[in-house]
Structures are given as structure tokens and as C-alpha cells.
Amino acid sequence: MERRDFLPYLLLLPAILYLLGFIGYPLIQAFYLAFTKDGALSLETFRRAISDYYFWDALKNTLLFGAVIVPIQLALAVLLALFMNRTFKGRDLGIYALIIPLTISDVAAGLIWFSMLSPYGFVNKILINLGITDAPIYFFGYQFRAREFFVIVLAEIWRATSIVFVIILAGLQMISKEYIEAAEVFGAGYWTRLRHIVLPMLKPSIQSALIIRTLFAMQIFGIVLILAGRDIPVLAAEGFRQMVDLKDPGVASIYALIIAAISLVLAGLYVKFLKAEYLEVGER
Amino acid sequence: MKRLFGLLLAGIVVFAVVASGCISPGGETKVTVTFLSTQLNPPEERAFVQEELLKGFTDETGIDVNFVPIAYTDLITRLEGEQQTGKVTIDVIGDLHGGLDYMAAKGWLEDLGGMPKLEGRTFINTLEKYSYIRGQKVYVPWMSATYVMVVNKDAFKYLPEGLTEEDVMKGTEKWTYDALLQWAKNLKEATGQPQLGFPAGPKGLWHRFLHGYIYPSYTGYQAKKFNSPEAVEMWNYMKGLWPYVHPSSTVWDAMADPLLKGEVMIAWDHTARIKNAIETKPDQFVVVPVPRGPKGRGFIVVIAGLAIPKNAPNKEEAWKLIDYLTRPETQVKVLEKVGFFPTVEEASGKLPEGPLKILAEGVQAQASTEDALIAIIPNLGEKGGQFTSLYREAFERIVLKNEDPQAVLNELGPQMEQIFQEVGIPMP
Secondary structure, eight states: OOOGGGGHHHHHHHHHHIIIIIIHHHHHHHHHHEEEEEEEEEEEHHHHHSSSSTTHHHHHHHHHHHHHHHHHHHHHHHHHHHTTSSOOOTTEEEEHHHGGGSSSHHHHHHHHEEEEEEESSOOOOOHHHSSHHHHHHHHHHHGGGGHHHHHHHHHHHHHHHHHHHHHHHHHHHHHHHHHHHHHTTTTTOOOOOOIIIIIIHHHHHHHHHHHHHHHHHHHHOHHHHHTTSSOOHHHHHHHHHHHHHHHHHHHHHHHHHHHHHHHHHHHHHHHHTTTOOOOOOTTT | OHHHHHHHHEEEEEEEEHHHTSOOOOOOOOOOOEEEEESOOOHHHHHIIIHHHHHHHHHHHHOOOEEEOOHHHHHHOOOHHHHHHHHHOEEEEHHHHHHHHHHHHHOOOEEEEGOOOOOOOBBBBHHHHTEEEEEEEOOOOEEEEEEEEEEEEEGGGGGOOTOHHHHHHHHHHOBBHHHHHHHHHHHHHHHOOOOOOOOTTTSHHHHHIIIIIIHHHHHHHSTTTTTSHHHHHHHHHHHHHHHGGGGGOOOOOOHHHHHHTTTEEEEEEEEHHHHHHHHHTTTEEEEEEEOBBBTEEEEEEEEEEEETTTTTTTHHHHHHHHHHHHHHHHHHHHHHHOBBOOOOGGGGGGGSSSHHHHHHHHHHHTTOOOOEEEEOOOOOOHHHHHHHHHHHHHHHHIIIIIOOOOHOOOOOHHHHHHHHHHTOOOOO
């Protein structure tokens, strides 16, 4: 056997070691913590987790956040990317401006929105000064969970649409001009080109953007904690509470595994239903 | 050659012995006191203790102090090991009442009853009383903390009939939870907004209010009557109070900001978490005792004490350190830097005018109310989180979700009992 044959494996080795060490081992440990008791297989921890008063609410809210936030972000990002893909003056500046929220952590973003929308924040001050309302509108508090939900969605869209936007824009720029020009020659209008060329060719980008965004949506935590406290329980926050406040690593592991399982299933669905069509030269 | 090597070796050994301090040439040996503390562990507090507080002690006595910040569970493990092997290295322990109680019960601590008197200070009566456990002087009260109410002076304009500003400031019989409800109602009607606030956010200390303030005030106990007719009465009161509580309370973790922004006029919180409001606007706020309920005025006192383990290597020097740390001047310094309150009465006379004095006076007023029902946070170790989350769950379900109080308490009561059974301590 020639030495060259080992090379690919050698090159993969660091990545494999990394995966084993930082993902494989914790994963095995999480399973161990979640499904054993005194060294024997047991479902007791699992039962304890699902009988927790906040469990089903947390599961429901997490899925709801994902279902509301991700589609809006995708639609918005595609629109923005299509717009920014033209050449016009100030385009670069526009792109930078759109990417700025990407640099802000979710907790910081939460704090910004919290102080803006608090009863004495500037949004309420503007509304009162303009005479639109005479008393501050409350956005935060248990009685206003619907508004808290709305504010969280708003803040997440503001903060995390840019990551989707960047991926989609990069995808758009990879589409060869030749296809578009060929279509134009045959008289295809903007909508036809969009439907039959641009969007199908964007599928790989849309797929990766969706996977990334959905994974993050399932882990939603900091921004909820800042804007809604525990008024709206979510899986990641409840897992954290089980670990830190209640010192129950088993139940915390179950929360983590549930987040992982949902993410895997959703990512699998994206891969299945958004079968990417690679039209790049040389691919077929 | 061999002889030369031998000489060299002997020289190294002699040097090592002298340098290590076993035999000091001439001067006296320098003692190092090992001080383990579960308190003052955050980096900035640690820096204050090492660079300012203990330096003063070393300058004065020539005794070095090795300050070791440590977590409670680590402290227990180490102390247990040292007591079992008989190789004790710890001289002084600084910990909360519950932890010291546990160590004393295990027989790891020296009875301090026979130590020389600490001159020039009078320990606050209640704290002194708590430091005697099972007939033994377990620790010397070192620092204390509590949770109080802060009132924006403007709120006094809307006091309910029959209640005066002085009643509130001094914590008289008339300053009750019912009076608070009436006051909160007046405030909402007059200003259009709810003006009472609590730190009921996830990182807020709201659970302390529930188990250490309102529960004892209505039932006489923190947990013993968790599920009782008195508790149901208390929850019904909370349901009545909540419409006058600022709705954002469930998101707030600390009350200094809402007070400063003018979102609420009356707030309850830990002294350390409202300190900033009083420091920023000392003319605007006063600190007052909490209201009383049918069974008395329940409030939490957090007591940190200093103890000496059995067979400590430097007992005499350890006592000198305890003497230094409990002097009124030292205690004032601690209050100024880290916000823990003094345990000796003389300290309040040494406080400068200003925000800290406002705080200290409020704390003192609360501690000296005649109907005081002092609650000490039970030492439940890892179960502490479960204990407090039961109160929070009860609150959320009864007050926020409007579930039937009796039904919720029937469901959670056994869980509460189980926690205390598992830990093996009586319900407070």
C-alpha cells in the first residue's frame, strides 16, 4: 500500500478526534445521566422530567418560537438579499448595516429591546409625547405574555435575520450570470427568472440557512430570559434551571437531548424536502 | 571530590532548613493563620479582603493571613478530612449560620465559650443569641445581611387613613400587610400605574420574600405550615395584592433600576440590590421595615459567623483575627466596601452620614421591631433550589394562573415535606 492512501484519513483525524472529544463524549455522558439510575438502565429521570410542571409549556413554546421566527426570517432574508444583489450606490454600506446586529449577543440585544420598550423607555415616551397614548403601554409581565412573545420574535428577527441574509446573498452571488442571460435571451421576465432559475439554484443556500437558524431557534434562551423572565418557559432555559438551581443533571440532560433530537429531526426534514439541485458546471 | 560533594549537600540542607523558617536565625517565627471563607468570594471582594482588610491586621500584629475563598461543599469535605486524620491546617472558618450549625453538630468546631472577652463591642442581641447552638458558643457573629423595603418619599403622600409616615419608618403595629395593600391601591388610583414592585424575575430573590417574609408573617413558620388554612389565607391576600403590583415584576431581577427610573415607588429586595438606588438618590428614598402579618413581622436575617475548628494549629492567633474582624471600625469598612451589615451595635455610631446610614438605619429599625419573627434560611445544601422553587411554583400557579390555593398546596405540600425528610433537618 502506498503512503498516499493514508493521507485522507490522516487529514480527517483531527476533525474526528475533535468530534469524539467535544461532541461524542458529552453526548454519551448525557445519555448516561438521563437514562440510568445507580448504574442500571432506568426511565425514572425521564419520568421526572416530563412530570415537571414547566416541561410541556417549555416544549410547546420552543417549537412555537421556531415556527414563527424561522419562516419570517427566511422570507425577509430572501427579499433583502434579492434587493442587495443589484448594483447601486451605497450597496456596501447597506450590507454592513444589515450585518451589524450579527455582532451583538442575544443577551445584549435583549437588554436593548427591554430598555426601549419598558414603560419608561423611549418607545413609550415617543408614543406619549405624540399623544397616541396617555399611559405607557406595558410590554413585559406575566399578564402580557402575548406581547412578550411578540417582542421576543421582533428582537430575534432584528438580531438574527442577518445570518440568514449573509448565506442567501452568498448563494445568490454564486449563481452564474450565464443562466440569467440565457433566460433573458429567451424572453423570460423577472418573475419567471426568479421562479425557475434563481430560487431553485438558491436551494442549497436556503437549506443550510434554514438548518443553522432552526438549530439556534431550538436553543433560544438568553433573549427569552431577559425579555420575559420565566413567564414564557423554553427548553434551554428550563434545562439550565434544572442544572443550576435544582442541581438535577439527569433532567437537565434530558432537556439537552430533547433539543438535540428536535434539531436532528428538523434538519433531516430540510435535507429530505429541500433536495438541493447542484447546477454548477461540472456537477453533472 | 566525595568530601566536597558531602559538604555541599550539607550546606544545601542547612540553607533549606533556615529558609523554610523552621529555624530562623535570630528573630522570632512568623505565624500564618489559615482563614477559609465561603463569604466574600467574588474577585473584587476577595481583592478587598486580601489587599485592604487583612493587610491592616498583618501590619498591626505581624501575623500573616492566608485567605482561602472556598465553596461550602469543598469546605465541608476538607474540614471533615482534616478532623478525621487529625492533621488540622485550618485556623478560622467564615461561613453562614446554617453551615456552622452543621459543622458544630458534627463536633468539628471549638466551643468558643472559654475564649477571652472581645473588648469594646456589644453584639446585636438576636445575632448573639443565634451563635449559641445546643448550649455551645459555636461562632462569633461576623456580618449580616437582610432584605428590606424601600420607599420613594413621594409615596408617603398617598398613605391610607390611620397609617402615618412614622408607623412605616419605625415598623409599628399599624404597619401591616393589609395597610400595604390599601397603600398600593391608593397609589395606583392616584397615579394610574401600579407602584409596588418585587424582584420576581428568574434571577430575582422573590422566593426569599415568600418563604422568609410573608409565610412566617401569616403562618408563623417558613415551611412547617406550607399547607395550612393560614397559608391559604396568605395566598388569597397575595391574589388581592397582585393587581396593584407592577406587572413587569415577573421580569425584574433587582429593584434598584425600577426605583431609580421611577417605575415603582415601593419595592422589596435584598439590601445589596437596592444599595445603588439609595446611593444615587439618597434624598429620594428611605429604607423601612417590612409590614407585619397576623403572626408577626417575618423577615430573613442572613448571619455569617467566624468559628475555630477543633485542634486548630494557631488558636491564639485565630482569636486575634476574629477580634480584629469584629471591631466596629473593621465592620464599618466591610459595610462600605461590600455591603454586609455590622454585627456590633457600636458600628452604627461610626457610620458617615449619607446613603449607607439610611440603609443601616432601616436595617436596624427592622431588626429591633418588637414583633420580629426572624427567619434563617434553612441549610438544605443541594436541595436548596428545590425548596425555593416550590414557593415559586405555588406563587405562579395560585396568583398568576389563578389555580385554587388549597389544591396547589395539597399537591406541593408533600414535596416540601420530602425535601426536609431527605436532608434530615426539622422544618423551620
